Amino acid sequence: MKIEVIKIDDLAIHEHHLEIIYGADKFKFATKVFYHDISFSALQEKYSQQLIERIAAHIALFEGMKLCSLFPKYYDISNISQHLEKPVLDLFVKIYQGVFGQHWYENNVTDYQQPEIIYSADLGESNPEQIFGDNQTILTGCGGGKDSIVAMKMLQEADLPFASMQYSHSVYGKADLQHKLISQVLENVQPVKKHKISIFDDFIDFPFLQLYFPENSGITAPETPVSIFESLFLMLAGGYNYLCLAHEKSANTGNLFWSEIGREVNHQWGKSLEAEQILDRFVRENLLSNFKYFSILQPIYDFRIFQNLSKYPEVIPQIHSCNIQKPWCKKCPKCAYVWLGLMAFCQPDRVDAVFQTNLFDDEDLLPTFREMVGLSVHTPFECIGEIDESRLFMKRCLEKGLSGKALEMFRQEILSDSSIDWQNIEQKYNFVYLKEHAIPDALFAQLKDKF
Template identity: 60%
Template sequence: MSVKTIALREIKIHQHHLDLLYTVDEFSFTTKIFYHDLDLNELDRRYGDRGLDRLYAHIALFEGMKFCSVYPEKYDISIISDRLCEDALTLFNRIYCGVFAQHWYENNVGDYRGPQLIYDRLGTSEAVELGDRNDIILAACGGGKDSIVAMKMLEEANLPFASFQYSHSIYGQSNLQHRLISRVLKHVRPVRSHQISIYDDFLDCPFVSLYFPQLSGITVPETPVSVFESLILMLAGGYRYLSLAHEKSANTGNLVSDSLGEVNHQWGKSYEAEIELNRYIQTNLFSNLSYFGILQPIYEYRIFEKLTQYPEVLGDIHSCNIEKPWCKKCPKCAYVWTNLMAFFDPDRVDAVFGKNLFDDPDLLPVYEQMLGLTEHTPFECLGEIDETRLAVKSCVEKGLTGKAIDLFRDRVLSDEEIDWEGIAAKYRGVYDREHAIPEAIFMRIADKF
């Protein structure tokens, strides 16, 4: 089966949520975006003439990108094109290429670089300066170790922040996601709390697996589109700053392909994507709003090291994207477990996981990938190869055992040319360049990393 046209057919704005209706040729799908504590009708009265409709159009544009997973010839955005500018189409293509490189690689796609965008006429580029802004930072919380470390840093620097938690169909049942995230938020004191829930029947139903069984699955530009969806909260709350807990490790790809270039599962979290999105928002939407990854100055390794200052959160954080809180069978679980074992008392980690993942034969190929012994690292949000090696080395020094430990001893630790001190210095460092944190905020948190 091949797809000729995907299309955005309708945007419905209700009091507390958006309905986005799309078609994939003769099939139809809906994405619902709920803002639990907002009245969108009231927001329209406040900002309807200052870019709110254009923001809805951008959300719809990028939510539609997931349908590119079935490689359509065209994407019809005619009903919103007058609220978009040429720069929006350029950004769409840039995000598509960055996020979908993995999808191309997995499906052996060589020459497809996105659908032809169909539209009637485009609007003009216009950035609005919003008044009545405050200095409260809107901080995302997904429930993982990055989120809690970022918010703890803000608290230590006496920087007020509001939290927003976010659930998505791609991660399973919404109420469970929010319940787990709320367990993490009890360890900090946000001045306000917000919730977004996204229900997506394209992701929930077996459409792709039944009609496109040859494809590897669906790719969602979740991070970039969530930035645009978060701007709704920024308008409502008067926030100037949006902080996501993206770290320096996200800037490194999984592999470099001769035909595709760098393939990075985490591209949407990268500094490169951050710069693209920030520039676009400030140039074309709201000139005085800023988005940044607050952990960009440090690598994953240092984040785990920082996490040891808050041992009370260990039983409440979660990071698995397969079965929350932990499936204990995927690369993400293996990676987080390894680093927790490296930095915490193993008994405390065992109380959460109850299993030695080093000794799981199903995870041995995963450890080979994470340790850099195969063609590429796992397509997940993980640290660099040397970060994993450093963590496993710490586990060896603690006397931990298992099949993955034996693999590490035989194929990594036996290499006497590895500069372990240099590796440790790199990943324990704090880097004051290549981040978009506003200077006034960075100066307050620089000594908290």
């Protein structure tokens, strides 16, 4: 089966949520984005109806990108085109090609660039407006993992006020459980306000792909880029000018170079500095002129992030990063990687109390650990660090006297190589990169001794 056209059939703005109906030829899907503390009627009174409709249209456009997992020929945006501008079509292509490299690779697709975007009504014009007020509070994303808590601790210790933004998504399971887990992490910091977004998506939640497209590797979604647009309503309501996320430096590095298409495949591209700068500039030039988006952790690698996390051992039982079964499935690359970093820098008994098993001895995870340390075709398609970073973590684990089959594999196949310059590798990953980030100068001056 092939899908010819995906389409935005309808976009409705209700009092507290957006409802978007998509078509994929004869099939229909719905995405609903709920804002727990936003009144859209109040927002339209404060700002213009046109601005609210434009932002909603951008959310609908990028939420629809997940349907491009079906490799459609066309993406029909006629029903929202009047609220979009020409530059967003160029942005869509950049985001699609950055995010979907892994999907092409997994499906061995080498001759598909993106769907052709079609529309019968004219596009609108770029007309950026201003966020009202001068709120110095930084809206800060919190997904409940190690990066989020380290980022918020840094802001708090630098006396920079921040509000938290947490969101749940159908792809991660029940919304109530996701919000409960994130709320437990937030108990360790003091945001001036807490915001919640809940996304319900039946294209992802239903077994559509498995039944109708069993040969397809799965659904890819531009989760980080679309979350930037979804945060804009919170910024308008709260008068926030700064949006801060917690993406580390290793997000800039791909999993492999795919020679068949002549480009790098990077699972984390949507979190990269390149994507960050593209999105930041687009929003400021086309939607909100006094908006600024940056990642607070972009100057450092996970090597320093785990070090910083070890200063807060009380949060280890509360953080969660697994994308399969929250809080931890203990079987996926993400669980294995976070376990590795925690064991390298934190007290092993505290980590054991959470995981209650030695993942280094899990036979099912041995291929994953081999991929992490560069003994396979590519690193795992997950949000994890670079090869040398994982190697450093394993070396530290051995130096701490830890044991397991994965560590023995590392000892025999990597550590035995006397040509490896471990000192030089550690200098790279333990360094603070003062210029390779987009943090505003005034904020960075207050943060730079917190890295």
